[in-house]
Amino acid sequence: MHTIPQLQQLITDALAVKKYGETPVELYEPIEYIMSLGGKRLRPCLLLMACDMFGGDVAQAVQPALAIEVFHNFTLMHDDIMDKAPLRRGKQTVHEKWNANIAILAGDVMMVEANKLIMQVDNSILRPVLDVFNETAAGVCEGQQIDMNFETLDTVHVDEYINMIRLKTAVLLGGTLKIGSIIGGAGISDASLLYNFGVQLGIAFQLQDDILDVYGDPEKFGKQVGGDILSNKKTYLLIKALESARGETLDQLQYWLSAINYDPNEKVAAVKAIYNQLSIREQAEAEMNKYAEMAMGNFEQINLPDERKSILKEFADALLVREY
Amino acid sequence: MHTIPQLQQLITDALAVKKYGETPVELYEPIEYIMSLGGKRLRPCLLLMACDMFGGDVAQAVQPALAIEVFHNFTLMHDDIMDKAPLRRGKQTVHEKWNANIAILAGDVMMVEANKLIMQVDNSILRPVLDVFNETAAGVCEGQQIDMNFETLDTVHVDEYINMIRLKTAVLLGGTLKIGSIIGGAGISDASLLYNFGVQLGIAFQLQDDILDVYGDPEKFGKQVGGDILSNKKTYLLIKALESARGETLDQLQYWLSAINYDPNEKVAAVKAIYNQLSIREQAEAEMNKYAEMAMGNFEQINLPDERKSILKEFADALLVREY
Numbered sequence: 173m174h175t176i177p178q179l180q181q182l183i184t185d186a187l188a189v190k191k192y193g194e195t196p197v198e199l200y201e202p203i204e205y206i207m208s209l210g211g212k213r214l215r216p217c218l219l220l221m222a223c224d225m226f227g228g229d230v231a232q233a234v235q236p237a238l239a240i241e242v243f244h245n246f247t248l249m250h251d252d253i254m255d256k257a258p259l260r261r262g263k264q265t266v267h268e269k270w271n272a273n274i275a276i277l278a279g280d281v282m283m284v285e286a287n288k289l290i291m292q293v294d295n296s297i298l299r300p301v302l303d304v305f306n307e308t309a310a311g312v313c314e315g316q317q318i319d320m321n322f323e324t325l326d327t328v329h330v331d332e333y334i335n336m337i338r339l340k341t342a343v344l345l346g347g348t349l350k351i352g353s354i355i356g357g358a359g360i361s362d363a364s365l366l367y368n369f370g371v372q373l374g375i376a377f378q379l380q381d382d383i384l385d386v387y388g389d390p391e392k393f394g395k396q397v398g399g400d401i402l403s404n405k406k407t408y409l410l411i412k413a414l415e416s417a418r419g420e421t422l423d424q425l426q427y428w429l430s431a432i433n434y435d436p437n438e439k440v441a442a443v444k445a446i447y448n449q450l451s452i453r454e455q456a457e458a459e460m461n462k463y464a465e466m467a468m469g470n471f472e473q474i475n476l477p478d479e480r481k482s483i484l485k486e487f488a489d490a491l492l493v494r495e496y
Numbered sequence: 497m498h499t500i501p502q503l504q505q506l507i508t509d510a511l512a513v514k515k516y517g518e519t520p521v522e523l524y525e526p527i528e529y530i531m532s533l534g535g536k537r538l539r540p541c542l543l544l545m546a547c548d549m550f551g552g553d554v555a556q557a558v559q560p561a562l563a564i565e566v567f568h569n570f571t572l573m574h575d576d577i578m579d580k581a582p583l584r585r586g587k588q589t590v591h592e593k594w595n596a597n598i599a600i601l602a603g604d605v606m607m608v609e610a611n612k613l614i615m616q617v618d619n620s621i622l623r624p625v626l627d628v629f630n631e632t633a634a635g636v637c638e639g640q641q642i643d644m645n646f647e648t649l650d651t652v653h654v655d656e657y658i659n660m661i662r663l664k665t666a667v668l669l670g671g672t673l674k675i676g677s678i679i680g681g682a683g684i685s686d687a688s689l690l691y692n693f694g695v696q697l698g699i700a701f702q703l704q705d706d707i708l709d710v711y712g713d714p715e716k717f718g719k720q721v722g723g724d725i726l727s728n729k730k731t732y733l734l735i736k737a738l739e740s741a742r743g744e745t746l747d748q749l750q751y752w753l754s755a756i757n758y759d760p761n762e763k764v765a766a767v768k769a770i771y772n773q774l775s776i777r778e779q780a781e782a783e784m785n786k787y788a789e790m791a792m793g794n795f796e797q798i799n800l801p802d803e804r805k806s807i808l809k810e811f812a813d814a815l816l817v818r819e820y
Contacts, residue, residue, distance in 0.1 A: 193634070193638075195638070196638060196641045196642050196645060198641050198644075198645060199641040250600055250601070250604060253597075253600060254597040254600060272596075273577075273578040273644060276574055276577060276578060276600060277574070277578070277637055277640055277641055277644075280574060280603075280607065280637050281634055281637040281638070283607055283608075284630055284633045284634045284637065285634070287611060287630050287633075288630050288634075291626060291627075291630075295622075295623060298619075298623060299615065299619060299622060302611070302626075303615075306608055306611050306612050306615075309608045309611075310517070310605055310608045310609070310612075313523065313601055313604050313605040313608065314517075314520060314523060314605070316601055317520045317522050317523040317598075317601055318520050320522075320597060320601075321520060321522060
């Protein structure tokens with residue numbers, strides 16, 4: 173078994189020597205650029221952990237782990253165009269630094285590169301690995317489309333929201349863990365349990381992100397606290413508040429949602445006060461805990477001794493108490 | 497062996513029942529739309545011909561053939577965004593009918609769909625088929641980037657142009673034929689010969705397209721004659737003319753390239769007169785014939801009786817004398 177720092181080092185080393193292509197440079201420079209912006213490399217590390225847990229050779233899982241990271245960054249590159257985002261990890265997005273055409277095409281070739289990397293597994297598991305990868309990739313695209321649809325909808329229901337974050341964020345965690353487990357030699361049943369664990373963990377993780385946007389410690393939370401409130405983003409908290417607010421409270425919430433000229437601090441404080449009044453934080457935490465418990469329920473059923481499961485379990489626990 | 501109409505019918509029937517996905521509809525409607533716009537279905541038909549030629553079961557090649565058509569239409573959907581093209585096959589492009597974000601994301605999910613379809617081959621050939629497909633897909637992206645680069649370059653050399661059309665257009669024909677031959681049971685040597693045949697045929701085909709833009713029969717050629725001249729497109733003809741024109745002829749050519757207000761018919765006639773003066777048509781036809789002959793040279797070396805090769809040979813011959 174490997175420690176998390178050992179697995180992270182394997183990813184870092186592999187990324188450091190990874191080449192994406194030579195010419196035309198206009199196509200490959202943006203790929204080098206976005207891959208160099210860093211990030212926690214959470215997904216490739218999860219893939220290696222899953223492989224390791226089942227006693228697989230993690231060295232053989234490194235290239236598929238990079239596939240997940242390249243795929244994830246491809247989706248970020250295209251999402252940033254769609255969202256007109258100026259910054260990614262504090263640096264210019266690819267479509268800002270170059271242009272949208274470059275970002276479209278570099279993203280396309282990253283998708284091809286991810287397909288090449290994910291194939292670097294034994295022939296005996298090539299088809300099941302690709303099946304999981306393709307299903308996951310389609311799901312992520314569907315999630316992004318549903319998220320874009322939300323921007324123009326007046327009302328989003330909680331179950332629609334959970335389905336969106338399941339597709340946009342969580343299935344990639346589930347798929348990543350499942351691929352890692354297949355490479356590690358897991359049977360169908362354990363691979364499915366780990367997939368469910370990953371999806372439910374991913375939903376809990378996104379719900380926590382929604383909570384931290386409002387209630388996170390500004391010094392530990394990387395983003396601007398209240399950013400979702402200022403952009404009227406349909407998070408679990410806002411959806412739940414719109415669902416349960418009545419009378420004057422609902423009027424106030426609608427007022428802030430349609431306000432054009434306002435003091436940002438005042439809006440964040442006012443919406444937060446409404447959330448507090450409606451016990452939104454408690455409801456969101458209950459929902460998050462529900463998914464976290466479902467995740468752990470699946471995890472516990474995996475047919476492995478506890479000592480083999482301890483590293484991934486600790487990692488999952490740590491993921492859900494982050495305040496940064 | 498099957499006739500071309502029989503193979504085309506297999507493609508038509510398979511496309512008619514093909515489903516791409518249900519929800520969200522915003523993601524899948526544009527895919528149904530672009531796939532319904534028609535086209536000659538040249539590439540999937542080539543894949544079936546290659547399979548059939550080697551005695552393979554064409555029924556088993558239909559889904560991989562659709563993969564090529566879906567992939568091709570994905571590249572058209574993204575290229576149309578980049579080129580700001582309003583029309584595709586006489587109908588609104590996806591980014592015009594919906595918007596650019598929809599066209600980016602629907603294209604992405606088409607790429608995933610193409611990957612799912614291309615996998616529908618026997619396990620024994622899954623890896624070689626995917627290797628060809630991924631190499632081809634990366635090449636097509638590179639070709640599109642090089643083509644975009646050309647728009648901002650003052651000078652493009654003939655060899656750079658040939659390399660661009662090789663990547664953007666020809667490798668997909670080569671890759672398609674190679675995949676069909678692998679499914680049909682061809683050995684490595686024959687599959688490579690057929691790949692080379694396809695690439696060289698594709699280059700000849702694109703050169704013919706450049707020639708027809710200027711010298712095609714307006715009643716048979718589908719597009720506006722002289723369209724490339726009016727848009728200053730760096731075709732083989734223009735590149736060659738810029739390379740060989742001297743003195744007053746070069747001045748005249750430069751004048752028309754930089755002219756802003758002009759009568760379109762006058763510009764087409766003037767540039768055509770320069771091409772005639774420099775014997776550009778003859779040079780372009782010689783180049784086209786060179787690639788056509790190289791293509792046939794590879795084709796002849798394929799280790800099959802002539803009667804098995806006759807259908808693909810006739811198809812290739814017909815492709816290079818089209819005037820429409």
